[in-house]
Amino acid sequence: MKPRPSHRPEPLRARRPRPRATQPGRLGPIVLVSVLSVWVSFAAFAATDPLESLKSFSDFSAVDVRRLHAGDILGEPGSLMSLPEGISSQTCFAVPVTAEEAARRLQVWDPLAHQALKALAFHAVTEPCQVADFQTLNLKSTNRSCLWLLDKTLATTAGQSDLNLTRDEARQLADCAKEHPDPHAVSGCWSNLLLERATAFQRHGFAGLPPYEATGATVSPAAQLRAMLQEQPTVAAEFAPLLQQCGVLGDAGPAALKPFRYWGLYDSNHHATFVLGVVYLLPQGDHYQLLDAQYYVSGTYYTFVTLYEVWPTRVGEKAEALVWRGDFIAAPTLAFTKGFDRLAYGAIMVQEVKKSIRTFQADVKVRP
Numbered sequence: 258m259k260p261r262p263s264h265r266p267e268p269l270r271a272r273r274p275r276p277r278a279t280q281p282g283r284l285g286p287i288v289l290v291s292v293l294s295v296w297v298s299f300a301a302f303a304a305t306d307p308l309e310s311l312k313s314f315s316d317f318s319a320v321d322v323r324r325l326h327a328g329d330i331l332g333e334p335g336s337l338m339s340l341p342e343g344i345s346s347q348t349c350f351a352v353p354v355t356a357e358e359a360a361r362r363l364q365v366w367d368p369l370a371h372q373a374l375k376a377l378a379f380h381a382v383t384e385p386c387q388v389a390d391f392q393t394l395n396l397k398s399t400n401r402s403c404l405w406l407l408d409k410t411l412a413t414t415a416g417q418s419d420l421n422l423t424r425d426e427a428r429q430l431a432d433c434a435k436e437h438p439d440p441h442a443v444s445g446c447w448s449n450l451l452l453e454r455a456t457a458f459q460r461h462g463f464a465g466l467p468p469y470e471a472t473g474a475t476v477s478p479a480a481q482l483r484a485m486l487q488e489q490p491t492v493a494a495e496f497a498p499l500l501q502q503c504g505v506l507g508d509a510g511p512a513a514l515k516p517f518r519y520w521g522l523y524d525s526n527h528h529a530t531f532v533l534g535v536v537y538l539l540p541q542g543d544h545y546q547l548l549d550a551q552y553y554v555s556g557t558y559y560t561f562v563t564l565y566e567v568w569p570t571r572v573g574e575k576a577e578a579l580v581w582r583g584d585f586i587a588a589p590t591l592a593f594t595k596g597f598d599r600l601a602y603g604a605i606m607v608q609e610v611k612k613s614i615r616t617f618q619a620d621v622k623v624r625p
Contacts, residue, residue, distance in 0.1 A: 307579045310566070313495070314492055314494065315491075316333050317347070322351075326351050326577060330348055332347070332610065333607065334603025334606060335488075335489070336488075337599060337600075338488045340481070340488060342559065343585065344603050345584060345586070349579070350579075350618065351580065352578050352618055353575070353622065354621055356543070356544060356545060356570075356579075357545070359545075359567050359578035359580060359621070360540075360567045363565055364517050364536045366617060366620070367379055373616060374616060375523055377523060378394065378395070378520075378521060379520075381519055384515075384518060385456070386455040386518070390520070391451055391452055396440050396444045397440065398440045402529040403529045406531075407440055410434050411434050411435075413430050414427070414431050415431055417473070418431075419556065420471065420472075420555055421554055422470070423471065424470050424471060426450055429449075430446055451531060454533055454553045458535075459518075462504040464479070466478055469559070478553070478587075481559050481587040482550065482585070485562065486500070486562075495566070498541070499514075499548055500548065503516070503535075503537040503548055505550070517535070517538075518534070520532065530554060530555050530556055530557050532551045532553065533552055534550060535549075535552065536548070544566065544567060544568040545565075546566050548563075549564075549565075550563075558587065558588035559588060559589070561584070561585070561586045563582060563584050564583040582610065584606065584610050
């Protein structure tokens with residue numbers, strides 16, 4: 258499964274962790290601190306108090322700001338969802354730049370330079386999108402994960418595929434790959450498909466996302482995104498202005514906000530996986546909210562969504578940023594997990610998200 262990780266985490270592995278006293282990825286009890294002492298000794302907040310905001314909507318009722326500024330990352334798996342395919346996590350961390358700068362970097366962050374994030378390709382998409390946006394797309398036959406995608410593409414027929422496609426897309430991809438089965442030509446087939454998907458999204462937004470049909474079941478990535486957000490009503494309420502303006506909630510149609518658009522290719526559990534994504538940024542007075550949504554995923558999982566809220570803080574005379582992050586992923590394999598296995602997936606998710614956060618923090622420190 259992944260995200261762009263954004264700073265996207267590597268999709269979750271389907272193996273059972275070794276039993277241990279503490280589930281992997283779970284933090285011990287969060288250190289409780291007095292809000293007053295944090296205020297006096299370490300930070301002076303602007304119009305919005307981040308600690309009060311966190312308590313109002315997140316799973317973090319108390320936060321030791323000193324530890325976050327020292328580099329710690331808080332993380333908790335989300336509660337079990339009624340949506341069989343969905344899991345979530347929440348994290349909280351700090352970065353040594355202003356809130357405005359942190360939000361800007363999160364919106365356009367390029368994971369390609371970081372091997373740990375397993376990004377095989379990453380490219381900005383223009384508006385309106387153009388053929389040139391996908392010219393660098395290349396499924397290399399020497400890459401193990403790309404071989405998996407090449408095999409699944411060549412095995413696709415008009416009526417069946419293991420990939421996330423509409424019936425029309427399955428037919429078009431099958432005809433294209435059958436006529437030109439070499440990796441370079443198949444890459445061109447995928448370039449055309451992604452261009453059509455990106456064009457449709459720019460015109461119609463989340464409301465116009467076509468479903469995945471070729472596996473035999475009809476799955477709407479937009480419906481799954483909304484269902485996961487509805488599982489956490491306090492989070493959905495906190496981000497309601499952003500979710501409405503980007504078209505996830507409320508009136509149908511293209512978003513009012515202008516996002517950063519991208520396509521990527523990731524190694525997801527040894528499966529090369531294409532994604533099309535958007536990152537929306539909404540200033541909210543002295544703080545910022547972001548939504549990073551993968552609205553198309555070629556296989557392995559259905560959709561991946563990350564929400565961020567970024568507040569200004571101060572450590573002594575230096576401006577820093579406090580960040581809450583919520584991740585939501587929907588994947589078909591999760592529908593077959595229950596109890597301990599499902600909790601294990603959530604714990605693994607926290608570890609993967611922390612990996613991407615540490616990479617982002619390292620980038621910020623290198624280029625402050």
